[in-house]
Structures are given as structure tokens and as C-alpha cells.
Amino acid sequence: MNVPLLDLTRQYSSIEPQIKAVVEEVMKSQYFIMGPRVVDLEKKIAEYCGAKYACGCASGTDAILLSLMALGVGPGDEVVTTPFTFFATAGCISRLCAKPVFVDIDPSTYNINPDLIERAITSRTKAIIPVHLFGQCADMDPINAVAQKHGIPVIEDAAQAIGAKYKGKRAGTLGTIAAFSFFPSKNLGAFGDGGIITTDDQKLYDLVSILRVHGSKPKYFHKYIGINSRLDALQAAILLVKLPHLDKWNEGRRANAASYNKLLSGMSVGLPTEQGGLYHIYNQYTVRVPRRDECREYLKSKGVGTEIYYPVPLHLQECYASLGYGRGALPAAEKAADEVMSLPIFPELTAAERQHVATALAEFMAK
Ligand SMILES: *Cc1c(COP(=O)(O)O)cnc(C)c1O
Secondary structure (H helix, E strand, C coil): CCECCCCHHHHHHHHHHHHHHHHHHHHHHCCCECCHHHHHHHHHHHHHHCCCEEEEECCHHHHHHHHHHHCCCCCCCEEEECCCCCCHHHHHHHHCCCEEEECCECCCCCCECHHHCHHHCCCCEEEEECECHHHCCCCHHHHHHHHHHHCCCEEEECCCCCCCEECCEECCCCCCEEEEECCCCCCCCCCCCCEEEEECCHHHHHHHHHHCECCECCCCCECCCCCECCCEHHHHHHHHHHHHHHHHHHHHHHHHHHHHHHHCCCCCCECCCCCCCEECCCCCEEEECCCHHHHHHHHHHCCECCECCCCCCHHHCHHHHHHCCCCCCCHHHHHHHHHEEEECCCCCCCHHHHHHHHHHHHHHHHC
């Protein structure tokens, strides 16, 4: 049996006629960039999250970049974030000639450790970017408390967390401004790149809306220097078909996670934990295993797809050598990078496939 890490074709076949119909409509209209479908999607995503405003853009990366730009982050500034995330989180900070300041993670959630944030804050700190990694919200109450104490805005990197909740509130409403990604492997995936920003702050919303179109308002009058980061009408049309299914798909992932938790409970495998009051949407189901690389090879030989998110914490990336962190600087993130492995968790996974994954893991553990 082959169990891929992610099989998007199953989801597609469940909505193929509806997708084809809207793609056809967009093609007939020949209206490709922004337009009414993007406006409709922005309204529906804002409603879904419970945010006042949403602003579509070209990717999750750009959603982070535009948020930082709107907050005025620039040369000489520092932004506090986690080293255990996809590169984009920190890359956007560096692109604006600001400096990422990495704070170690809580090993039980893989999210930034709120207790370590305050000592990383200096007079140059312009923002904090917690990441809701794997689909579980960072511990936002203590993060917001430190941020408020120092008057620093909080950008949620919610790329992996659309639909996740923290104490009843959805990701995208937990900080000053939030960035989502519609990369195909995210829980709400487009047919290509796409992203969206949510916020309750009208000034920030106006700014990101202007910055995504080269800083112009009205057209050809440039008050700011922005970028080209627009959402395609095609992507918006596809996402509008998918959005009504999102909660059901997230529930499917949660059910798969619950099933794995049972199947793997007797093994010496570190299972993901769901913190009290949180609603984890399992963009990834990430375990810790001994002899991780050997384990992956064994699973591969049994047809089970896995991936390592992430093998190198950002403070140890070659491009960040000049920041001067060495091995040992952020031990919890380094340990996680050495031990984690993500298993197939997509909603359409069958019971037989979950069992096959569990059996293969059990065989490896017994070796
Ligand atoms: C996917 C992802 C991004 C970037 O999103 P893109 O749409 O691929 O640009 C940023 N941060 C995290 C944590 C992600 O998982």
C-alpha cells in the first residue's frame, strides 16, 4: 500500500464540477486580476475568521511582508520571532533590512515560548511574529501581554492555521494583523500561490490594500513605494468554492489525528499535543521519533510518505550565519529539528491507510 504525505487529487475529485464551472466563468470574463471575486473572497474570509477586514495578496509570504511594511518595519529594526518555522517568516523581516531576533520554542507545542520573549525585546523591536505552527495557535495571551506592555504590534503568521482557534477566537483575530497562505498544501489551498491578510485595524487595512498595488491610490498616484502582490480572480473563484468545505476538512484532519493518537499510543513516539482551550487544525501531524532518519527510510520502504518540517532551524541556516547564533543557542528548536517527522494527515485519508502507517511505525520501533 502507498500512503502519500499529501494527495490533493482526492479533494479535487469531490469538487471537480464546481471548480470547472467557476474557472470557465473566469475564463469567459477574461477578468483575471483582483475584481469582484477577490472582493467577495475577502469579505467571506474576514467573516469566517471574525475579523473586520481582509486583503488578498499574491502569497502567504507577501502577506507577512505587506504586514511588516504597513507597520513601518525597516532598516535597523528588530522583529522577534521563532526559529522553528518556514523560512518566509524570517525572510520577510530580512528583506526589509530589519533583523530577525529568534526566541526558542516550547518543545510541547513547537510554538514560540512566550516566557522567553521579553528578554529579547530592545528599543529597536518593532514587531513580534508568533507562528501558529502545524495548525495550532501560539500561546497568544502571554504574547499579547508582553507586546502591549512594550507597545509592540503582533503579526500572526497564520499560514498553517486557517480555522484554528485560541480560546474560542479564530486565528487571524488574535494579534494586530495576520497573514494567511493559500499555498496548495495548506488547509485551504489555491491552485497556485495566494495569500490574505486579516486585521481589525482600518488604518493597517488601508495601508496593505495600497501597498499591494505599488503603493498607489488612486491608480498612478504613489504616496508610498509598494509592491505588486495581487490575488488572481481564478484563485479567488476556486477558493470561494472550497471555503464552505473548510470546517469539514479541518474536522477530517482532527479525526485522523485522534485516530493516530490511539494507534500510536503504545509506542515510544512523541505525539502532538493539543493544548487546553485550543482547536488544532493539523496542517501537519508531527511526531518525534528516535533514529528519525532511519525511521523515515523504513516508512518509505513501506510506501509511507513523510516529511521533516523543519530540518534546520532558521538561526542555523547558512544565510543567517552573520547573525551569530551557533549550535546550542536555541536548544529546544534544535532538538525538534533533529527529531520531528510529519505523517500523512490529509482529510481524505482512509482507516486502512492510517492503520498501514501505524503498523509500519510499530515495525520500525520493534527493530
Ligand atoms: C507556507 C508558509 C508561509 C508562506 O506562504 P506562501 O504562500 O508559500 O508564500 C509562511 N509561513 C509559514 C509558517 C508557512 O507555513
